[in-house]
Amino acid sequence: MSNSVHVYDARADHATVTAESPLAYSFQRSGMPASGEASGEASGEKSRAVIGERAFLGHLILRGGAIVLDEALREVLGVGLPGRPNSLTVDADGQRSVQWLSPDEWLLIVPGDETFGLETRLRAHLGGAHVAIVDVSAGQTLIELSGEAAHEVLMKSTVYDVDPHAFTVGKGVTTLFAKTNVILRRPDASRWELIVRRSFADYVYRWLLDAGEEYGIGVARESRHEPQ
Amino acid sequence: MSQTASQSNRLAQGGQVDRTQTLTFTFNGRSYTGHPGDTLASALLANGVDLVNRSFKYSRPRGIVAAGAEEPNAVVQLGATEATQVPNVRATQQALYDGLVACSTNGWPDAQRDIMRWVGKLGSPFMPPGFYYKTFMAPASMWMTYEKYIRKTAGLGRSPTQPDPDIYDHMHRHCDLLVVGAGPAGLSAALTAARAGARVLLADEQETMGGSLLDTRETLDDQPAAQWLKTTLAALAELDNVTLLPRTTAHGYHDHHFVTLHERRTEHLGDSAPSQAGHRQSRSRLHRVRAGQVVLATGAHERPLVYANNDVPGNLLAGAVSTYIRRYGVVPGQKLVLSTSNDHAYRAALDWQEAGREVAAIVDARSAPQGDLVAQAKAAGIRVITGSAVLEAKGTQRVSAARVAAIDVDAFTVTGKVETLECDTIASSGGYSPVIHLASHTGARPVWSDDIIGFVPSTVAGVTASGGARGVYPLGEVLADGVEAGTNAATALGFSAAVNDADLPRVASRHEGSACALFQIPHEKATLRAPKQFVDLQNDVTAAAIEVATLEGFESIEHVKRYTAMGFGTDQGKLGNINGMAVAARCLGQSIPETGTTVFRPNYTPVTFGAVVGRHCRELFDPERYTPMQSWHVARGAEFEDVGQWKRPWYYPQKRRAEGGERLETMHEAVARECRAVREGVGILDASTLGKIDIQGPDAREFLGRIYTNKWQKLAPGRVRYGLMCGDDGMVMDDGTTSCLAENHFLMTTTTGNAAPVLEWLELWHQTEWPELEVYFNSVTDHWATMTVTGPEARKLLTDLTDIDLDREAFKFMDWREGHVAGVPARVFRISFTGELAFEINVQAHYAMHVWEALFARGEAFDLTPYGTETMHVLRAEKGFIIVGQDTDGSVTPEDLGMHWAIGYDKPFPWVGKRALTRSDTRREGRKQLVGLKPKDASVVLEEGAQIVFEPNHAIPMPMVGHVTSSYYSPTLESGFALAVVKGGHQRMGESVYLPMVDGRVHEAEIVGTQFVDPKGERQHV
Amino acid sequence: MQRYSGFGLVKHALRHHEDWQRQWRNPTPKPRYDVIIVGGGGHGLATAYYLAKEHGITNVAVVEKGWLGGGNTARNTTIVRSNYLWDESAALYEHAMKHWEGLSQELNYNVMFSQRGVLNLGHTLQDMRDIQRRVNANRLNGIDGEVLDAEGVQSLVPIMDCSKRARYPVMGASWQPRAGVARHDAVAWGYARAADALGVDLLQNTEVTGFKIRDGQIQGVHTNRGDIEAKTVGCVTAGNSSVLARMAGFNLPLESHPLQALVSEPLKPVLDTVVMSNHVHGYISQSDKGDLVIGAGIDGYNGYGQRGSYPTVEHTLQAIVEMFPIFSRVRMNRQWGGIVDTCPDACPILSKTKVKGLYFNCGWGTGGFKATPGSGHVFAASLAKGEMHPIAAPFSIDRFHSGALIDEHGAAGVAH
């Protein structure tokens, strides 16, 4: 199998190579309103919505039949595919997740430095099965959204029903966000995750700042970067 | 002067205004006062302002008629500053705020002294319906002049002339049940369904929820209605499955229960949205609601009667009189005559009298009215004249009297002697029209009901009209109807609603006599000769106009409406449409249902453009897509070109020394410099926007063979090939290179603009035609950043930066290699869009800036020059490489492009586009074919889009044989050159063609091959 | 026919408008006509008028299932222009334009054809190439047109945002001064009245339910008011052409789509030209009543419901406010939809069919109104002579088999 598909580790050594996250330019250009207090005139007010980028994670697209992929994943990662459309499985320490994207497509998100190893091990387990594994880590980024008004910010932005009673923990969908599409998911009760294409990330960021302004939206400065 | 001294019509008590606070406002330049809780209309009436506008066509004085959304006359211009102007605000729906500035929309120099009234007065006999179709035709040349003057009279309010300082937003909402209208029916329905567990959204257009409960005379559980209202609203507010949206109009009902609501969040607070806790808030908000079920509890609009001079200020709807008195504590006059066809309107007279003003008479068209309210009026000593109606109002700027006589409704004649009753106010009621607009927005036609003398909505699955909206009027029945609607909706949604009749408040039962059908009141004179009887007040449509229309053969109600303009105003005929239909029916000798109905269109009431737009404006109008090197391009001063949603560097102007300092290069200078750099040294292009599709699977190769015109069977891993893609109509749709990464693994590139369409195209064929092929496609466009290093010095520049063997034999043209560039894992492709030695470096986008900057650091020694899309275009055109969409337009085949070499005629599978190449039109002689053009005068750069002719002296129309698709100045050739399509061009090499220009010049050019530079293609192989 | 004039209006005023004549009769269908036109919209009525006027064929019925001019004639945004790219289209629309330019006088009915000029904006380099290509072609075809730069556009429309601030800044435009707008209802009524005066029977509320065909030759139509015979039948039923074609036993290369439009509340005049933008998807003009008349592209799905989806309206208003930020506080009064037959090449079909004597005039997509007089004129000539008029000939159904499409997509895009 290995010679029928070109598999290689395109991740650089972050100790010697400067990596720029998809939102790097946006932070520089549009600023990062502090999350502790509100932007604008009123000060001392707590942000009712907070966003932050979780950059440099490993994003793998899995294509293939559910049964073989599920087996391989359980073996390699310890979690299987989510059983239902539009749902999400997260591993015990919350660092690795598998999300249904379509009947033959899943999104795997893991710490960045695990990406290639995982792909290699999966391929080894999958043997000659007809599957595709594609690394899209640099093509998208993950934005976290939390705070009491988080779902209101989303209501302004997406046609999908984000009422916390309807969009329960463990759900994940691909849907419209303003004029672009995002993967929207709710890994736990306290936060939402938006997975955004790199080239649209600035637009999404500016939209979030604008739509969140009335809630004093802030940007978490300590982006939860994975250990290098 | 006490605070209410100027408010001569304000009662000392009563109503829901807060008399402890005074608000100051300006109308037509004069200052007035009102109170919180007032609308602009109630405040104007409180101040005795009769004349609020001039009518559109005849410039007649007009006053306030109604108290809500149906108001046709009191349409004003609002706004204290230029940027905050709002045209055509209905004074009846505008809450008063301190500092409000408004003026009439018509009348010059003002509505009071209006000059146009003389035109209206003298001209009105010459302005029958459709008069403009019958005149202004001679001489033909004068129409544009006539129109100039006609246009001067157009419009109501005016547009602001400055951009809007406010922002707007959207909320996407999902609910089980949407209830429109928070009157007694809507409140009951909402509460019932909510208690059953449904997620309920309750929207109401007024400042305060309550609907008819806000001015009813009736009691609930022996308490004033306000008490029950308060308790119910509190109960709803407590439920966390209920969302209440006051000041929110449901204005459009769309398919599958998608309803748009317009929430006016700050329009009651001031001209411009005030900030809240330091944050901007939207002036208004559009809610896009997807509901499971919808209850329309939108109530009913009262119909005025149509009588002569029924437009003079002082003519009001009976219900509006009650509303002003009971809700706002305003009596809009001194002495009232009420003309009615029903019992319900009697309350206006009772309210009037209780307010301490005089009721001259109630004129009832019925011969023997008998309901409880009638008895009450009689008991109160009010004179009731039966079998009669107000025929005509007297007065010009305000009603001075009512002419009353006995009438025969069926025979449409005046039967008795006319009595003139002095009065300053005439209230009329011709019954009620259920507000059925929303129910008919998706095409369901309303049905006439003789029982309620009005149209009721026809059945739409999932939509329930309740209460007044379906012609149920007595309060007790309305409440019960609401409960039923709420129960049914909840049940349909799968909730079990336990209804307890005991929950319903007690309402004293009241006997109401039946109403009679009454629309236009007969006059002693025939309709065409009588004083004007207005049907549509805003558009000045009279009963006579409708009669003339029917005389002229306009028999369909749609024709009548269009010919007279009835119902086309901003009130959309809420008051007039049914009266108009009744007049047409009378003229045509048929019934109203025979005459038809009209289906209402959104919007129920007008909606601010800004609210529809939301935040999709200004910087967020459309996404801007950036490559990972965007910040570098900006810092370098690039000019950008919009390519789809991408911002691509177009060229990088540099500073040049000039007289008196520095100046920026022109585009021409910059492009010439960039071109020379690539041809003579080395340049670099950010090509990250190219579409990239990862293709994996054992059938990937077979799939490529079917979707591309050329062959893919033998492409070995490590090699790259150019591919051309057609539709099944044989026309070129995209091109790009595809690399064989491994036996079952390919990387396809597409043009920037077609990245998404091509991926969809592949999926389409895979999913619908060839699902048996084992292959997967995934976009990796954003994952890989692409930078093209190109020029004779490219290899030298790269050598020290990469571990890849760049030797020309080890790494051939159209090979790709894996390795590192600047310490970053990279795939490098030896493909060339410039014709020069070129390396396309792909790295993960995270590292793009790192690599890019490393290239520039190393590139300093080589004067590495960044170039933009313009230079890319020049360089590729010099090589005859096409740009799909520029050199092709959807009517060009690969053969037309001379790309037979890219057509696998003998491939086994009938690939997409193949069959179409043998259709009679694609086989014919004389198709337009891609060629090069060399202008005879080398200094000429032909215009892109210039048309090509063989005979430049031919008379107009001149036969055109093609056009210029790409044209540039070539710094390499030191001349202009072009690509073009020319009829039979491939057979015409060396011939001359001509390009006649707009300015009269005719350029001559020679047809040549498409490769202008290095035609043998040697340079890319070095 | 009662002649209309300003003088006549005064006379009628003195008589209280009591003796206006009907503008057209309400006749009973005859059993047989020389020609039946199915569809009483602008194109059908114009066809009937020119049959009677220019070809002396007056024994003609126009069969209309509803009221005259009640289809797309009543629902369009009334733009008239002729600056089309391809020779075939340019010839057709310019033929119409020449008729527009004397139509009020010809019909003695003021159709209010207002030659206020039409701007087609360009926002990208490719837009500008397309504009130059089209204007160059127009001029060599004898059609007026100019290419304007952003400054030229700004001076024509001072209230438009032509700055670089815009997401897609205006780079220029094509400008056709002779283009403009007309009063849509009046066009139908004017043709109806004139055709009626020449003896054409206008049969309203008469719905065709099937065709009578014998040996491949049309014999007449079945209607809800009985059968009517004719050896020549022309179908001009925009929006429903496929339904009629299927009654005759064949399919057409058409899809019927909703096309939406909207108007603002009436405003004092602020916009004196027609502004169209394909790139940001919107077009706008201001009527003589003061409404901003706004439209955009079609909805993507097939639909006969005379309504489309809300996002289309949103996108349209986004485009309008992007071009005209001062309209943000203006309010939208009404929206509606029509049904347009769209052809794969965005050009109409004027054609014979497999059934002898049965002709179709359809597929005008979003741009039919502007062609009304020209379409009627050449279609009438084709019906009268039994051979397609030279201007109509390239628009045959056969082109979808031969491949000789007249692809106006590049030039016309969405907006008409």
Add this chain to the structure above:
Amino acid sequence: MFHIYCPYCEELREEEEFHPKGEAHIARPEEPEACSDEEWGDYLFFRDNPRGIHHEMWLHAVGCRKFFNITRNTVSYEILETYKMGEQPTVGAEHLAREEKTASVQAAEGGQQTVGASDAALASVKGAQA
């Protein structure tokens, strides 16, 4: 605006996530070379375009990116069913067409052939489109 049940996502989604892709069940001829120009043109361009029941293909573009089919009434816009690619509809156009035909076909008289939307006509039209 439609509310569309995606048979792959197994839930109702807003129309904005979808793109309509025209008439469903138009198969590409197996042997294009064997087609006449007319047959090829029919496959490319000619459509039923019915007023009433329509089987049409949609793409869940902003979602699972799968093509699927919808049976929809083109007048009321009611969606009667959605089904996966490769499956057949259970609500047929013939159901409504039959009702329409009985309304439109007139009794034949004097040897004349009367064409409503007859089965023969429909069949001849369907022909190349399989």
